[in-house]
Amino acid sequence: MEMSVKEPGSPASHATRDVVVGMLFVGLLFFILGFVTWLNGSLVPFLKIVCGLNNFQALWVTFAFYIAYTVMALPAAAVLRRTGYKNGMTIGLGVMGLGALLFIPAAQSTRYELFLAALFTLATGMTLMQTAINPYIVCIGPRDSAAMRISIMGLFNKGAGVIVPLIFASLMLADIDDFSHTALASLDAATRAALGRRLAFPYGCMAGLLFAIMVFIHFSSLRDIPPEGDEPGAAVRGAAVRGPDVLQFPQLVLGALALFAYVGVEVIAADTIGLYGHELSVANFGVLTSYTMVCMVLGYLVGVVAIPRWLSQQRALLLSALAGVLFTIGVVTGSTRADGISQALLGWAGIAPVPDSVMCLALLGLANAMVWPAIWPLALQGLGRHTASGSAVLIMAICGGAVLPLLYGHLSDLATPRAAYWLLLPCYLLIFWYAAHGHKLRSWR
Template structure:
């Protein structure tokens, strides 16, 4: 997602005034280094799911629907914990919020140890929810912090740099996971396990699960170490500003945002977008596993490389050559075309990947898998384009509108589960038809929905 933690733009509790234009250059650079490290950590934890899904499918003997509860338990934390995180930051401040978020993430990483030792899937899901809860608090703190770190007119540049840290982690993590976790995975294939006795099969799965213990202990240790580093660092704190009084506060204010169709329809488009982004990033390894792709554990890296390319194109082209809604239209159209490639493409032919990545020495993958990876290119510019279109003209309702958009991240919890159910009922490739109405929703919003300013009323003159 773009560009914050999967690049989630967490709902800031209140507007933050620009009081940092005169920040010393040295403090900005030091702050950027700390925040870059944290964005890399957030990306590492987020994009690990794409490799974890097929791994836990073997370890816990799951079908596709059950395995994709990994993504559901992870992304639902963004919906459930965004507003509580904002309330916590109002009490303890942003720097302490980062520290607490890292501590919660460390606790989530530690939960993987008993989960791996017992092979209890519910424990794995609890660990993922805890990890994502800490990430939600972290993102709620660092999104406004990166804006306030230096001059506001250079905030976009800082956000772009942070986005590259995040997406770079998405490229690296599947490679690391595969080298540590998936060595000799052939003996744990469906055929190999099926030839064993029940006792031997259970023992083999337990041995495979133990591979998670050491990496997650290292992750927890690293998170706690960085927590201490941030706590004792000279990062200046940013005190939250008290929210201005609103005559329509409370229940009326919350109902008030529903009067804005550009916002409500934007939340729907964002729900669809987060769903397709997570499906493209987190099911590609599962799909590759179904097709017996030898390097299925690294396939999320293919999607992430495409997202990095798309993100760089967006940074250069918007708004110089493309407006936000034009970028959104092109992204949705490309998503529609690539969805046809995923659903109708060859399951074993590798012509497309040889043409596109053969020069790089990357292992070729089936054409339908390559189209799925290329969805990263289509998805890259959607997140930053929807937010300004959806919040345009909200005025004093902007904070409530931002919270509504954050809730739309639940698409990452719902849509992959629906894909998993369709995958088990139909077939893994055919289930990707689910992407078509999602991209159609984004396309309609980019062309028409964002222009609406009243339900049943006229479109705006200036979209």
């Protein structure tokens, strides 16, 4: 029994301390990523008003933001190979700070293309950050508990998503909720420009904070980790397959497709709920993203507690996909007036009720929460020295957040915002197939 005690200076205690310290630092970075990312849910309806846009045009916000992950993922992987994970995180924070600074001239001019350029620059820095911190969390500890560690990181990320819409709404939308659709549509150019200039100060503060954290991480004690070596047999498998090295792994390529679908539905659930609430004349539509984020936080808590003790990563993914199917049906068939679901779930907390259809859209956050944590370790399993490149491929799949919300916006303008949510159904079915079968494949033959 005495032999099992970890002495303060033992290798085991040092390893545990390194994991905890690493998770604290990376948790801070996940919070920052969440803070910046989930601003979009409130930014979309705000810029729709300021720039006089339809739904399709307004959702170019998500396109400009998430397409950067595809365009910049491979360059980010190249940077990481030269700099390592820690320096890559530092560079990513610097690029994010530059993107936040670009919001100042965009806000002063209220030119939509400048807002999109600023968002693309922000997301470029975030691409480098994501390419570094996701494999870092997977590799820093035991592989079978990787989804649990990513779930903890998700609490930081989505916790920021709960806070950000509330702050944004109080600063930017305080006197907008009271206006009708007709009144907002008839705002003159000077009033729209004045609304747009409100963005300059908060994004200037964000830039300063990002640069400060960049310096903090650079001089921190965060331990870098070396690239993974090959697992036994990996070289043999790789030699038997033609084509780019990283594309030899079906579990990775199919995992990237599942992530493409997942990020699309996650962004639709979080970033269009404000637009949908505005369509239904829901009060305080600017804070509805917080409803989705609260559901995601609850889902991550389930992941932290249940994985891997009671739920395997694969089973968590299956259940998440099934829940996504059920809640999607609830969005498109639930009432747009009655609020029984939110009264039952939130009434005890004194939170303002929302129509059932809107609440089902928010509950998609619960379905989505464990998808990202479960797909990453399943997709990277067995990649060995290809892990960094595999991570870049998975990061490229984040472009689902660019393509699918834009398609949703087009469909919502052609039909109705509610009917357009049928787009989510095939996405969840693809995720279900990957959980049930796709992640097990180890050869294309």
